[in-house]
Amino acid sequence: MGAAYEYRAWDQDGKIICGRIEAVSFEDAVEQLRRQDLIIVKISRARQPVLDLFTRKVRVKELAVFCRQFAIMSGAGLSLPHCLRILMGQVKDPQLKRITEEAVISLERGESITEAFSANSEQLPPLLINMLMAAEESGSLDQTLERLADSFEKDAVLKEKIKSALAYPLLVTVGALLSVIVLLVYVVPVFVDVFDQTGAALPAATQILIAISTLLRQHWLVLLILLFLIVVLLKFAQRTEKYRLLLDLIWLQLPGFGSVATGVIISRFAHTLSLLLKSGIPLLESLSVVEKTIGNSIAAQELSASSSLIQKGERFAHTLNGSRIFPAMVTGMLAIGDEAGELEQILDKIAHYYEQDVEQSIVRLASLMEPLLITGVGLLVGFIALSIYMPLFGLSGTLQ
Known part of the structure; x- marks a missing residue:
């Protein structure tokens, strides 16, 4: 077919x-x-439009291993098609395997390594494509691949740290939700039968609880469909500039999460820009790549405005003054690095500082979330218990 x-x-x-x-x-x-x-x-x-919403990019962890192995084989003098054929047999990710297979075909047709991977630019980070282009011009493919591997590994490690720190709070949340659903679907209906037999007037809290229980039991399929539609709408919203800006703004202003998100953005900005500049890519082109990889539309908008101002003759650091993302400390350090001709070194220091700051912020956020979640779960279970036992206490008093 x-x-x-x-x-x-x-x-x-x-x-x-x-x-x-x-x-x-x-x-x-x-x-x-x-x-x-x-x-x-x-x-x-x-791809189908709806399915395309859920199509993911190749994981940075897979790309890190891929680039590292590619660098070793390229440095050993193997031809590019030969390197990629060997990698095809080792890559586990089916998407990356397909991309590698198509790249081999492109190379055998006489296309460049950049053209070979650009055909799948939607699944690959712009950083990879642009770094490969710079490597072709400078003739340093193996060194560029090593730098890419280091960059992807660093990104993967940071993501793993975030996941590890938030794993317990997330587990508590999921466990609490499942427990509440079990209570509402299986336990509450038993008491509803008892209340119906007595015919007693029920408190407002109990009536609300029964209504929620009935909704879950009788309309669970509708609720699942609604949940799916909400996810699809959010995916569509992320592809619309207006709503993407709104979602990113809300995310940045969330207590606790906003500071972590800002730290990740600044760290990624500094590390990626330093990497591109070290590869010999001009500042404006580098900013264009960072704009596509920054992961936040507000930051991307500010970098786009920065590029426009640089083209008009302004100094790089000055173009970020008054930014909602980049604080005065960052712009001040950039100004010093720009004037001293050591912008790459300053960017490395900024990236290192914010990587450590993000790690500490994650630990603080996780430690803050645990007691809040436990308190929230306790209040929720307490509400359910109170809503069930209030009519029972009233019934007990009537019988006496």
Whole structure:
């Protein structure tokens, strides 16, 4: 059975055209376009719109291992197609395996390493594509791959630390929700039968509890569908600039979480920009890449404005004055580094400082969340217990 492929290509008149074709394989799709005398700029497998919302990028942990092994083999003198064929047999992630397979085909057609991976730029970080482009120009592919591996490893370690710190609070939350659902679905109905038999007037709290229990038992499928629709709407919202800005602003202003998010943004900004500048990529191009990888639309907006001001002749550090993301300490350090010609070193120091700050903030946040969650669970269970026993106490008094 064939699959759909979307493409962008040059026609014989030198015009860019976009289209969609059906083919039994990636190679077949390429061959079909070649028979039409088209020069392929980009081709990738088409996805359904809703499914595309849930398509993830390749994990940085997988990319770190991939780049490290690629660097070793490239440094040993193996040809690029040979390196990638070996990696195809070692890569576990099916998405990365497919990308590697397509890259081998592209390289064998005579395309550059950048062009080979650019065909799947939606699943790969812009940092990888731009660093490969810089490596081609400088002739230092193995060194660039080592730097990329270090960068992806650092990013993966930070994500693991965040997950580890928040694992217990998340486990408590999930456990509490499951316990409450069990009480509402299985325990409360037993008492509802007792209350119905007595015919006694029920307190408002008990009536609310019974209404929630009835809703869960009788309309659980509707609730699941609504939950799914909310997730889909949020995914769509993330792709709309207006709503993405709103969601990111809310996230940055959340107590506790906002400071962690800001620290992650600044750390990623400093580390990525330093890496790009060390690879010989000019400041404006580097900022454009950072803008795409920063992970927050507000920060991306500020970096875009910064690039515009730099083009008008302003100093880099001055363009970030008054930022909602980057504090005065960061802009001050950038100004010093810019004037001294040591911007990369200053960026490394900023990245290191905020990496440590994020780790400490995560520990503080986790320690704060635990008692709050326990208190919240206690209040919720207490409300359920009180709502059940209040009518029983009233019934006991009536019988006496």
